[in-house]
Amino acid sequence: MTGTEPVIEIANLVIAAGRDGVTLVDDVSLHVDAGECLGIVGESGSGKSLTLRSVLGLLPPTLIRTRGTMRFRGREDEEPRPVDPRDLRGHGVSMIFQEPMSSLNPTMRIGDLVAAGPRAQGVSRRAAADQALSLLREVGVPDPEQRVRAWPHQLSGGLRQRVMIAMALSVEPRLLLCDEPTTALDATVQDQILTLVERLRAERGLALIFVSHDLSVIARVAGRTAVMYAGRIIEQGPTRALIENPRHPYTRGLIESMPQLHGPPVRLKAISGSPPTAGRLPSGCRFAPRCPFVVDACREVDPPLLSIGPHRASACLRQAELNDGGQS
């Protein structure tokens, strides 16, 4: 899989609470190549899940996409074409969610849940059941021959998440959207699911968008990461480079506030204050009121996300001074 051409491109996405309502996601653009995993990291309310959900048009009824275009490539040899979110459901794009219990229909057996996608596409009952069986095997459900008869409530959280992944794969997607799929799981089970997602990306050449509040989970699965804050992407780049040399004070703050498992134990550095409420954004840069690097200019202009090198972008006026560990 070469993965040089994006599977999906989203440009200038704006999500608001109604036509003239509060803006929740502001001018977000992103793309993902085949066989690539893009991580989106941010805290609650940053707009990361809304961005992801808007790809399939799964926004809550009170929210609308007021701006933005989306282009999708259904096949390797196809030109990217503009698409509507509804066209992508079950046709090229699948999604897995945080809560594997509330996302699985409790009145359907596991085998029928996984077979439902192919059935809806006109596959025969027998062939769909065979597909379900082999998908359950592929995602590592033990004893799939027995488990196809089980109900969701009879499975552990980790197995339910595997079933959800099998359902997502059943329609042969090119892009898999992951909305905090391991947040509700125990550490050792999270590890198993992340390994599975990694394997599927590599083996199937899937494009992935993986949303998480946990940068260390993102570091494990995503080659490229976008950091969101108050509805905007504020920094973007290859994950390793972004963690080792963050070029936005918020990214840096996120990293320093995380406890580490190696090196001498150090006191955590908390980011002062809390994120702004949507609709009551500060003037200038959204992070300015909490930023240790703030200067007067930051309160006057809202800095756009600008390219700062190969594959890297930052929305900080002082990003150059942050390069390789500038001090506040």
Add this chain to the structure above:
Amino acid sequence: MSALIELDDIEVHFKVRARRSAAPVTLRAVDGVSLAVERSQCLGVVGESGCGKSTLAGVLIGLTEPTAGRVRYDGRDVDTRRSKDVRRSIQMVFQDPVASLNPRRRVRSVLAELIDYHGLVPEAGMTSALNSLMEMVNLPPRVLEARPRELSGGQRQRVAIARALAVQPEVLVADEAVSALDVSAQATVVNLLADLRAELGLTIVFISHDLGIVRTLCDRVAVMYAGRVVEEGAAETIFTAARHPYTRALLRAAPDLYRPDAGRDAPALGGDPAGPST
């Protein structure tokens, strides 16, 4: 010096039925746990869902009656029928402040009632006592007039800590107290707990699934699996030279920001965490 809290071979068993008609089976949620916590120490209790760590917290604060074993506090045996003073001395901070704070009451009234009940401060000193509580948890005094829903997650959890501190406890039992918070708010609350321990000499039992936070905060760590403590020791020893395969598997599974591939060559743990044995 003898330990402030001693748990001696604690067992908590529950009778459960799979169906209403089925014969009850015994679920061993906690199955023979002995632990000691010194005064001003911070003990981390780590483990996955169903390992019995929250049941153990219930035993510590006297909410859950152990089936067998003894709990000693400050040299005396205590059970679920505790004196007002012992109840005051061991306080709990829960995971979800939305569920543990009364949504209809302002912070001031919640805190004042507790202080009043335990007769800790004379009427005239109440305002200054409440203000100094707010200062202790780094919240502005105006938070006293707020109801829980008007506060952010991090602020609410600091109010929950203020609620526990209001009665001047010796021991704080924190059960996943920062798990529901965003990282930046989490760091604030973790630092607050570290400061309170240093300033007030608080003894803390910190129950968590997050190894990084336990490492930052605790000086001793107990690792639980299926109702038992499988390894216990000084925090640095646990994190650098774990002896039990389960501890090693937990450390291996924890995602690490700077070493995303660390331990990837070591075998991963298959299957699901064992629940309590029956």
